[in-house]
Amino acid sequence: MARAAAARSRRAAGVLTPVEERIIRAAVRLFAEQGFDGTTVQQVVDAAQVTKGALYHYFESKDDLLYEIYHSLIAIQLASLERILGAGDEPADTLRAMVLDLVETTAARVDEAAVFGREMHKLGADRMAAIRADRRRYHEAFRAVVERGQAAGEFATAVPAETVTLIAFGVINQLPQWYRPEGPKSPRQLGEEIATFLLAGLRPA
Amino acid sequence: MARAAAARSRRAAGVLTPVEERIIRAAVRLFAEQGFDGTTVQQVVDAAQVTKGALYHYFESKDDLLYEIYHSLIAIQLASLERILGAGDEPADTLRAMVLDLVETTAARVDEAAVFGREMHKLGADRMAAIRADRRRYHEAFRAVVERGQAAGEFATAVPAETVTLIAFGVINQLPQWYRPEGPKSPRQLGEEIATFLLAGLRPA
Known part of the structure; x- marks a missing residue:
């Protein structure tokens, strides 16, 4: 032990x-x-x-195995997040970099993401709390970037940053349901399209 | 039998x-x-x-039970879809009505949606094919409305209609992961925010 x-x-x-x-x-x-x-x-x-x-x-x-299956993915994503935030770019560039990285890392471990999405409710309370904390950290970092852009007048404020964040993580977390490595679009292209759409939605009227 | x-x-x-x-x-x-x-x-x-x-x-x-758990939800949604499409509204109004209905009906049966999302891979091939056909029907109807708006110049064409559709269904299908009936926002308010964001993303530049 x-x-x-x-x-x-x-x-x-x-x-x-x-x-x-x-x-x-x-x-x-x-x-x-x-x-x-x-x-x-x-x-x-x-x-x-x-x-x-x-x-x-x-x-x-x-x-412990089920925990590690997901943890190995979220650990990579959180390390990228630190790097992206550390670059100190404008909100739009930061958001684009986050979406690209989330799509690419999820696509690279799509089987792990699919298994975890189905089975996560089986995890014990301690490990579930650890996973939730990691996910929350990314979610809050994403929302904070949207809020920063909204406060600076660079992003529209018509929709709350929390809802924009749920929309962004919705498509990323559903990716195992439809993404196929042999499909016509690369993870990078999919990530670019998703980022472009989110930034279009955030463009001030 | x-x-x-x-x-x-x-x-x-x-x-x-x-x-x-x-x-x-x-x-x-x-x-x-x-x-x-x-x-x-x-x-x-x-x-x-x-x-x-x-x-x-x-x-x-x-x-059959697992199938029916989900089928009872998608059947309601497909009936609403026929009604919405039958109204013959402009693409923007049609898209808003679809999103509102999908969010409200999913929120009303959030336990069913959560169970099905986790267990659907256990369904036999025949029933899985039936579910996939129902989901595809809604997915394609949604994409067709986006394409119609794009063709008419009412929606931006920067992001393919298929990706816009994946973003819309991403947040709806992930709803069981975060929606709580006792939460601060009603399904209608959440639906309005999501629809507003999607339509902002589709606004021509």
Whole structure:
């Protein structure tokens, strides 16, 4: 347990070992095919070709796997967010960069996003609270950029920043329902179109 | 089976008996609490206070229940769609009416929408195809209204109608993730804000 907790802290910093990557990939595939409840730790062990001891060296429980599936995505997105905010650009450029990064990172891990979207309600209260805090952090950062643009007169104020934020995250969080890697548009192109539309909606009348 | 199939045809026309309503309500609650896989037909029978014979009089299987949970929502929405399109209004008014109706009907059945969003991948291929066809019908009608406005010069063409449609359905389909009936804004107010933003995004430059 102590070792698994230490592994969890390391992963919280975005560092995964190759064995952890293999276990997570196996878990994503099995949860996608059989659901979280329908998958046993033994099946993950078999699919990842590791020992049960190795799995428990890194992960406390099946809950820990589900948490990590999503956490590995949101950790990347939050790191990008810091970089984007750190650039200190105007609200419009900041918003465009956020949307592009969210679309590209979600498209790159679309299976993880799909599994997590379906199964997240199975997470225990502690891990759910941790995920909610990470999501809230991005949501609030996005809303703050919209509010900054509205306060500066660069963005329209007809629709509250909170609703604009829900619209932006709506299309991003629904992406696993319709995005296909083999589709005609690249994630970058989709991101550009979504950002262009959101900025058009924010243009002062 | 024949009787259940007849009941299904009747429900396809949007007509549910009080017993069917009670069974569906019990199924929504149990699927929400325990998941689709974790719920037995016997538990639905017990919760709805009907006999197993009564349930199978109306529903072929547990799959049929999951299908009906969503179908009862989309059937209402498709009926509204016909009414809205039949009014023959301008694209902007038509789009606003569609968004308002989608937000209000989804908010009114938010538990059903949440359960279905999580469990829809469990549906058998036939029922999934039927659901997809219903969703596609609304999606294509929405996109056609955007295209009509674009062709008439009333809407901007910077972003393809398909992407605008994905943005609109993104926020509507994600509504179960954040909408709470006790929240500060009514479904009508939320719908008005979302429609206002979408129409602002479609305003020609």
